[in-house]
Amino acid sequence: MQEKLREHIEKIISLTDEEFSFIRAHFTIKNSKKREFLIRKGESVKHCYFVVSGLLKLVYDDESGSQHIVSFAMEDWWETDFLAFHTQTKATMSLQCLEDTDVFCLSLENYQKLCAGLPKMEHFFLKKSNSGHIGSQQRILSFLTSNAKERYDQLLKRYPSLFQRVSKTLLASYLGVSRETLSRLSS
Amino acid sequence: MQEKLREHIEKIISLTDEEFSFIRAHFTIKNSKKREFLIRKGESVKHCYFVVSGLLKLVYDDESGSQHIVSFAMEDWWETDFLAFHTQTKATMSLQCLEDTDVFCLSLENYQKLCAGLPKMEHFFLKKSNSGHIGSQQRILSFLTSNAKERYDQLLKRYPSLFQRVSKTLLASYLGVSRETLSRLSS
DNA sequence: TTTTTTGTGTGATAAATATCACAAGTACAA
DNA sequence: TTGTACTTGTGATATTTATCACACAAAAAA
Numbered sequence: 001m002q003e004k005l006r007e008h009i010e011k012i013i014s015l016t017d018e019e020f021s022f023i024r025a026h027f028t029i030k031n032s033k034k035r036e037f038l039i040r041k042g043e044s045v046k047h048c049y050f051v052v053s054g055l056l057k058l059v060y061d062d063e064s065g066s067q068h069i070v071s072f073a074m075e076d077w078w079e080t081d082f083l084a085f086h087t088q089t090k091a092t093m094s095l096q097c098l099e100d101t102d103v104f105c106l107s108l109e110n111y112q113k114l115c116a117g118l119p120k121m122e123h124f125f126l127k128k129s130n131s132g133h134i135g136s137q138q139r140i141l142s143f144l145t146s147n148a149k150e151r152y153d154q155l156l157k158r159y160p161s162l163f164q165r166v167s168k169t170l171l172a173s174y175l176g177v178s179r180e181t182l183s184r185l186s187s
Numbered sequence: 188m189q190e191k192l193r194e195h196i197e198k199i200i201s202l203t204d205e206e207f208s209f210i211r212a213h214f215t216i217k218n219s220k221k222r223e224f225l226i227r228k229g230e231s232v233k234h235c236y237f238v239v240s241g242l243l244k245l246v247y248d249d250e251s252g253s254q255h256i257v258s259f260a261m262e263d264w265w266e267t268d269f270l271a272f273h274t275q276t277k278a279t280m281s282l283q284c285l286e287d288t289d290v291f292c293l294s295l296e297n298y299q300k301l302c303a304g305l306p307k308m309e310h311f312f313l314k315k316s317n318s319g320h321i322g323s324q325q326r327i328l329s330f331l332t333s334n335a336k337e338r339y340d341q342l343l344k345r346y347p348s349l350f351q352r353v354s355k356t357l358l359a360s361y362l363g364v365s366r367e368t369l370s371r372l373s374s
Numbered sequence: 375t376t377t378t379t380t381g382t383g384t385g386a387t388a389a390a391t392a393t394c395a396c397a398a399g400t401a402c403a404a
Numbered sequence: 405t406t407g408t409a410c411t412t413g414t415g416a417t418a419t420t421t422a423t424c425a426c427a428c429a430a431a432a433a434a
Contacts, residue, residue, distance in 0.1 A: 136323030
């Protein structure tokens, strides 16, 4: 499990064994079962998570009770309610396991210590944050330029594995269409 | 004009005069007229821009010829085609002045030198990138949870000044609705 | 100034999508 | 095993939004 984290980081920066030990010491491990919550709306957000295996959904529940999926977090993803985590405010979203999931947990304090103690890691997180930002911008663009059918096809092309792992209902709520419309599109 | 940049950076990290001189040396200044392009689709993206005054639009032109506004860049914003800038690929979007605009320009090379020479700045850019990511996620959320009217009201509330500065047609293309629909919403 | 482009509102209509309702299939727990 | 909850497809209908067309106003260019 440690190796997964190390390999992931070493895609961007190279590390000595000592550096990795230093990094490793800032994380804890958590093994969660399907349906378990890592973050609950309204509670404080203790950690940023690195997904080693499994699958989670980051969801926003609106006033009328419907769910909106901001993001699916799969292997090799960093996920949390970033706003709440960085500003130390209460979560506005929830992070819940869709499968049994193993994660590394990084507290804000350890995140800051890690960046301060090893500037390379600040560089690493900057790269990650940039990719995240670019990814979100692409998703915005897909809302601006594409209808439901096109967004569905783009998702299918980009993350084909998702279609085996999550229900159509969840895909619909990620794409921003009703499950009935999605059902009619895919047939 | 320099002071604007310094004040902006000092909102996040504090600087000595020498540090600021070091930073300043990595930027060039550009004054552009309304309608001028800082980035053109298809060309290479030389800089990341910090907007001192004025207003720009970051637009994506689709195959059918319609424009989609990914972002408005106002005073104190950092803007570029981030994907093209960071990966040194051709621009897929254009950045064009909606008003006469003054910017500081930072090349990728200088961006890297700046981060390497002054780790504080890597920290600064990480904070900026995180806010950008969070902002994009909020925008995604508005597409997921809100209809055109609600998105319009949210934008009006968040950036009231935009409504004096840009045409309804451009607002429509930022919100992802046709100008006719927007016109009917706002009356 | 005159001309041309750009912006805006609004009607009529078409297309996309949501909502409600129901039936049947599948997974999972008691 | 039975039952309960979750999932999926599909019909009927309502709502939202896009598209096309036009008139006119405002702004920029000649």
